[in-house]
Amino acid sequence: MPNVAELLRDATAQLAEASPSAQRDAEVLMCHLLGKPRSFLFTWPEHEPAASQVAQFFHWIEQRRDGQPVAYLTGRREFFGHEFLVSSDTLIPRPDTELLVESVLARLPTDQPQRLVDLGTGTGAIAISLALACEQWQVDAVDFQVAVLDLVQRNVSRLGAKNVCILQSNWCDNLSERYDAIVSNPPYIAADDKHLNEGDVRFEPQTALVAGADGLDDIRKITEQSRAHLNVGGLLAFEHGYDQGAAVAEILSRHSFARIETLKDYADHDRVTLGYAD
Numbered sequence: 422m423p424n425v426a427e428l429l430r431d432a433t434a435q436l437a438e439a440s441p442s443a444q445r446d447a448e449v450l451m452c453h454l455l456g457k458p459r460s461f462l463f464t465w466p467e468h469e470p471a472a473s474q475v476a477q478f479f480h481w482i483e484q485r486r487d488g489q490p491v492a493y494l495t496g497r498r499e500f501f502g503h504e505f506l507v508s509s510d511t512l513i514p515r516p517d518t519e520l521l522v523e524s525v526l527a528r529l530p531t532d533q534p535q536r537l538v539d540l541g542t543g544t545g546a547i548a549i550s551l552a553l554a555c556e557q558w559q560v561d562a563v564d565f566q567v568a569v570l571d572l573v574q575r576n577v578s579r580l581g582a583k584n585v586c587i588l589q590s591n592w593c594d595n596l597s598e599r600y601d602a603i604v605s606n607p608p609y610i611a612a613d614d615k616h617l618n619e620g621d622v623r624f625e626p627q628t629a630l631v632a633g634a635d636g637l638d639d640i641r642k643i644t645e646q647s648r649a650h651l652n653v654g655g656l657l658a659f660e661h662g663y664d665q666g667a668a669v670a671e672i673l674s675r676h677s678f679a680r681i682e683t684l685k686d687y688a689d690h691d692r693v694t695l696g697y698a699d
């Protein structure tokens with residue numbers, strides 16, 4: 422039987438044309454197959470997986486060659502140091518979104534009780550990361566899809582986030598609380614954006630991605646609803662597209678939010694805009 426090093430070489434070659442991260446993809450899938458950390462691949466390159474495992478591995482490689490995101494094949498993705506279960510019902514958490522989590526942690530008192538809501542929670546990546554970082558905070562995780570809420574529940578249970586409450590709501594429609602912060606990474610891609618036909622995004626649901634002709638419909642809707650659900654001085658923070666910073670700042674300003682800031686991600690793109698209900 423072929424060993425780990427040979428299988429990885431073969432798989433990387435098979436993925437070379439289809440994926441810009443061919444070697445990394447093959448390694449992630451091999452680790453998932455074996456249930457081992459990445460270090461195993463280099464410590465035991467001569468290990469020979471069973472025939473059934475080799476068949477499963479090349480089945481995944483074929484799916485990856487057809488464009489399936491690695492995270493949908495493994496059912497997992499790391500975010501903010503935690504491993505989240507993912508499913509094709511919602512977005513795969515992105516590293517860029519960690520900026521939204523960090524910006525909220527930097528602006529709210531982490532040693533005092535605070536009430537937050539994450540609108541469009543998906544896997545629960547934002548809500549659960551905030552809740553795990555600050556045990557005194559209570560975080561509501563909202564999505565409108567039942568399948569997504571089941572996924573959040575599984576992530577809450579396996580990561581042991583005791584201070585997360587899961588709610589089904591069309592944005593703020595079913596919220597009865599007032600919050601110290603409303604946080605959201607809503608859909609923000611324009612309906613005719615060509616990126617929808619590229620890479621992993623092709624396999625993610627439109628409900629998680631698309632927000633009207635200019636991509637801003639959901640940010641407008643949430644901003645409009647937010648004031649009634651924020652305490653005085655409460656924070657509203659959005660992730661948005663790299664070219665939407667000025668437009669989102671303008672939406673917040675139009676709804677009388679104060680101290681508006683746009684923050685840049687690691688690639689130096691506008692990524693998060695926030696303001697306060699002073």
Ligand SMILES: C[S@@+](CC[C@H](N)C(=O)[O-])C[C@H]1O[C@@H](n2cnc3c(N)ncnc32)[C@H](O)[C@@H]1O
Nearest residue numbers: 511512514541542543564565591592606607629
């Ligand atoms: C861009 S994804 C973000 C997922 C997750 N927060 C993250 O950052 O990885 C947007 C999420 O908003 C949810 N969503 C879309 N429209 C919604 C609505 N009207 N009310 C509540 N949630 C909605 C989608 O189901 C999806 O899970």
